[in-house]
Amino acid sequence: VIASVNKFNQKWEKLYGADENKLKVIYNAVDKDVFKPIDLPEKKNQPPTVVALARVFDLKDIHTMIRSCAVVVKEIPKVQFLVYGDDKAVPEYTSSCKSLIKDLDLENNFKFMGPKSNPHLIFPEGDISILTSISEGFPYTVIESMSCGIPVVATDVGGVSEALNEETGIICKPKNYQQIGEAVIMLLKDENLRASMGLKCRERVLEHFTLENLIDEYELIYDQLGSRERI
Numbered sequence: 001v002i003a004s005v006n007k008f009n010q011k012w013e014k015l016y017g018a019d020e021n022k023l024k025v026i027y028n029a030v031d032k033d034v035f036k037p038i039d040l041p042e043k044k045n046q047p048p049t050v051v052a053l054a055r056v057f058d059l060k061d062i063h064t065m066i067r068s069c070a071v072v073v074k075e076i077p078k079v080q081f082l083v084y085g086d087d088k089a090v091p092e093y094t095s096s097c098k099s100l101i102k103d104l105d106l107e108n109n110f111k112f113m114g115p116k117s118n119p120h121l122i123f124p125e126g127d128i129s130i131l132t133s134i135s136e137g138f139p140y141t142v143i144e145s146m147s148c149g150i151p152v153v154a155t156d157v158g159g160v161s162e163a164l165n166e167e168t169g170i171i172c173k174p175k176n177y178q179q180i181g182e183a184v185i186m187l188l189k190d191e192n193l194r195a196s197m198g199l200k201c202r203e204r205v206l207e208h209f210t211l212e213n214l215i216d217e218y219e220l221i222y223d224q225l226g227s228r229e230r231i
Contacts, residue, residue, distance in 0.1 A: 005138040006159025029214035037149035051126030071181025146201035
């Protein structure tokens, strides 16, 4: 059996000669009891907030995220983009991001927050979360955000569209900062839509992306292999 984390990868597996009959998808999963909706009292007084959990380097395309923030600021001047994650791994890239933030006059809107030891508390800080990658597998951050009941704006790369649907977030073209910015604006301005999507996010995770589901899928594979049954 060749088990990958998304359907998207199967085209590469076939290209390199994998037997199609051996292919199976087992999606990444989250601990639903850790990544869960949380009411933060301080959130009531905060400005509209977009959170991201991302290592700051080129594949995450933070440049596009910054440019999308510039689009949002025109409609929502007090918006906050908070990016959690390692911002020291690729110093040259981080430096280029900070220069772009300064050039676009976003120093009060776009902030690098550094790593955080309790990532399950990151997503509830935001009204929505964002991912602007140009390459992904099946990103944990998307399903972690969904499990916390936080809708996602994400680029259509890897298995993102297998995690998100129209009820749980908005999928945009990679590098299209205008489209990404407009999606952020739409969600930040529509509290009812965010609330509805948040409920659907949690429901979708409970149905498809829990650790229990993942373990069951792997146990089934091993049981079938052990009994020499075809999968």
